[in-house]
């Protein structure tokens with residue numbers, strides 16, 4: 001164990017050293033000196049490995065089955081604690097038993113609980129983005145940059161596995177991974193019931209309360225994706241990568257299959273086609289879209305966890321760069337202007353389209369794991385300027401004061417200090433019931449930084465769309 005820890009620490013040092021120059025020059029180019037300090041120190045310090053315990057779908061009135069789920073969750077919690085996991089003290093009460101912090105060197109990929117789909121590897125700051133979105137049972141949710149699907153799975157659990165989720169991503173390769181994640185965690189399969197819409201596709205189109213979750217994954221550009229949650233598919237059929245209504249869960253399980261063979265793939269694609277019901281394309285679709293607009297249709301919640309420079313998260317950066325790809329990093333491809341060019345435009349395009357897909361009164365969350373104001377506040381400010389119906393909705397309901405507010409109130413200059421002593425103080429404050437983040441420069445947005453609160457970096461903004469005929 002000690003050897004493993006030493007090896008881990010040495011590797012971290014080596015990689016961190018490698019990253020420093022790239023991050024520093026990225027931050028300088030980003031044009032914000034304050035940010036340059038923040039970004040560079042984001043790669044310092046070691047963030048714990050967070051896990052989230054899977055919450056299984058309730059099985060309705062089946063008391064015995066529900067009790068089994070509770071007991072299983074309890075057993076998993078005990079195993080997590082035994083593995084060195086500790087509770088995250090500032091999690092809201094309803095989530096205090098779902099996120100745990102493990103030592104940074106903990107390898108979850110080899111952990112049976114992870115392999116068996118009982119826990120997710122997910123940073124707790126990402127959990128805050130989902131709490132801010134606040135999905136409710138029966139909602140229709142759009143996740144516009146969904147891969148590999150960790151937030152999507154948490155959204156499904158917050159919805160008690162009822163309603164609809166449409167996951168969109170531009171990368172077919174990443175969607176394949178996302179699809180595996182959904183299968184592993186049984187998202188889209190509620191209450192152990194195999195939904196069989198192939199025989200009656202329209203039956204599950206409008207989810208009634210308690211109806212099982214319908215989840216679909218679509219390969220499309222989030223900047224122009226426009227299919228309503230209840231509409232027939234407006235794009236190419238082959239772009240639907242997964243549709244839980246057609247998915248043969250029981251068959252997969254019975255075969256103990258991980259990868260599908262050609263025959264199974266063909267059968268699934270035929271089932272998907274039937275689910276998509278191409279006969280409903282065309283005029284019907286337009287009619288539905290008009291009706292949706294008149295009735296103030298659209299998604300109840302939209303999540304845009306946008307592609308970004310990943311500079312707030314060393315772990316993400318290393319993943320993006322490729323752990324051993326030091327040559328590429330040294331040669332400047334990683335975080336280079338060339339690689340990041342067009343990113344802000346993409347983020348603005350994603351946010352604009354996300355807002356258009358939102359129903360009046362609906363809630364949208366925009367997040368990135370960058371600390372760059374250009375990719376965060378500026379993108380949000382751009383939308384607020386463009387869209388008269390967009391209102392920035394301060395994220396306050398987590399119920400804890402932000403560390404920086406408390407320091408400011410005490411006159412200790414907590415709002416904008418980059419001082420390490422204060423960062424340490426902040427870590428202690430987390431244990432005393434403060435949220436380990438700051439306000440972003442737009443009021444009510446949140447900025448998590450690794451050095452301030454033992455989490456990966458994450459910016460979160462919440463936007464509401466005004467109700468029809470309303471000023472609010």
Ligand SMILES: C[S@@+](CC[C@H](N)C(=O)[O-])C[C@H]1O[C@@H](n2cnc3c(N)ncnc32)[C@H](O)[C@@H]1O
Nearest residue numbers: 145147148149150151169170171221222305307
């Ligand atoms: C930060 S990751 C999303 C992580 C995901 N929300 C989760 O929690 O697992 C950003 C994703 O955006 C996708 N992406 C990039 N450009 C896109 C576009 N134009 N439309 C849709 N997705 C896009 C990337 O393929 C990547 O999977």
